[in-house]
Amino acid sequence: MPHATYALPIIDVEDFKDGLGENDRTIASSLVAAFHDRGFAYITGHGVTQDKIDGVFEQARRFMSLPTQAKMALLAGTDGVDTKGYSYPGMAKVTQNAEMDGADLDKLVHGAPGMNETFRVGIVNGKSDPERMPKEEDLPGFAEAFITWSDECVQVYHRLLRIIALGLGSDVTYFDRFHLAGTVRTPTIQHYLGGVAQAGHGRLNEHTDYGYLTLLFQDSVGGLEVVDAAKNNEFVRAPPVDKAITVNVGDMLSRWTNGILKSTMHRVSAPPDAVKDGVLPERYSIPCFCGPSPNTIVDTMPGTYGPNRPKLYPPVNGTEHIQMRQAKMYPKKKAQ
Ligand SMILES: O=C(O)CCC(=O)C(=O)O
Numbered sequence: 176m177p178h179a180t181y182a183l184p185i186i187d188v189e190d191f192k193d194g195l196g197e198n199d200r201t202i203a204s205s206l207v208a209a210f211h212d213r214g215f216a217y218i219t220g221h222g223v224t225q226d227k228i229d230g231v232f233e234q235a236r237r238f239m240s241l242p243t244q245a246k247m248a249l250l251a252g253t254d255g256v257d258t259k260g261y262s263y264p265g266m267a268k269v270t271q272n273a274e275m276d277g278a279d280l281d282k283l284v285h286g287a288p289g290m291n292e293t294f295r296v297g298i299v300n301g302k303s304d305p306e307r308m309p310k311e312e313d314l315p316g317f318a319e320a321f322i323t324w325s326d327e328c329v330q331v332y333h334r335l336l337r338i339i340a341l342g343l344g345s346d347v348t349y350f351d352r353f354h355l356a357g358t359v360r361t362p363t364i365q366h367y368l369g370g371v372a373q374a375g376h377g378r379l380n381e382h383t384d385y386g387y388l389t390l391l392f393q394d395s396v397g398g399l400e401v402v403d404a405a406k407n408n409e410f411v412r413a414p415p416v417d418k419a420i421t422v423n424v425g426d427m428l429s430r431w432t433n434g435i436l437k438s439t440m441h442r443v444s445a446p447p448d449a450v451k452d453g454v455l456p457e458r459y460s461i462p463c464f465c466g467p468s469p470n471t472i473v474d475t476m477p478g479t480y481g482p483n484r485p486k487l488y489p490p491v492n493g494t495e496h497i498q499m500r501q502a503k504m505y506p507k508k509k510a511q
């Protein structure tokens with residue numbers, strides 16, 4: 176049910192029964208409308224249990240409290256192909272948007288503030304990838320917490336794809352076939368450093384997500400802001416909502432649906448009410464980026480194109496496309 180206090184729609188998916196329930200079409204059309212108009216929605220009735228969510232936040236804090244040396248030993252790859260691991264403040268520049276390239280991208284990337292450190296947790300086919308993972312004795316329960324929580328996130332992702340398929344007039348199982356070799360999930364710890372700052376201070380530059388669906392879990396600090404096309408493309412605040420996951424469409428799902436679902440620009444700033452006596456508290460958020468099996472060819476889905484709406488994009492290998500965008504997050508030093 177839409178809520179007047181929040182700029183984004185709140186959609187309850189608990190009752191969805193794979194197209195067989197009496198409310199299914201209503202849920203599907205609300206979700207598609209939200210993703211079409213805004214690219215974002217708050218999802219409730221998702222089934223991810225609170226203790227699993229609390230578990231990953233607790234592990235995230237413990238991880239980021241490790242000595243710098245221990246984190247640097249898990250330094251992320253920067254080729255865009257294997258990005259799992261740790262990025263120190265200022266290392267990863269999540270700034271690009273889909274259209275930006277060349278000099279514009281360079282300017283933005285090099286000018287971006289380094290206000291966050293990141294850890295991308297490597298999980299492949301539901302198991303932890305031991306490379307660049309903290310050792311069990313250093314952080315007991317870390318891998319287990321992220322695996323069990325992201326297992327539940329993957330269930331939500333699949334449910335949302337079924338709702339979207341129905342809402343776009345396709346077979347409810349349309350997207351299932353692209354996940355037979357596993358669902359790619361990339362849980363990511365975002366730690367925004369606290370410090371002396373003013374309200375409105377930028378914490379993460381504006382960008383679109385380049386993947387499929389992002390399931391974002393926020394702590395209570397807030398600061399996420401989302402472009403509102405209906406308000407002259409102003410940024411509006413998208414604070415955390417109790418019991419809801421903030422979900423957004425990435426570039427690849429937008430492309431897959433011929434632009435019907437929107438991949439919307441967003442950023443993180445210091446919310447005015449969080450800054451006390453000029454001091455901004457640290458903030459944690461944990462997005463789980465979900466997508467189809469590796470090397471899925473993303474070609475415009477049936478029902479989203481026709482004589483009056485031609486295909487906007489040629490088919491593309493989703494993995495290669497994402498890797499190309501990821502590589503741009505790590506500006507290369509120029510050779511001396
Ligand atoms: O921290 C947030 O609220 C947003 C993070 C984000 O946009 C991202 O990691 O892509």
Ligand SMILES: [Fe+2]
Pocket residue numbers: 382383384441
């Ligand atoms: Fe994002």
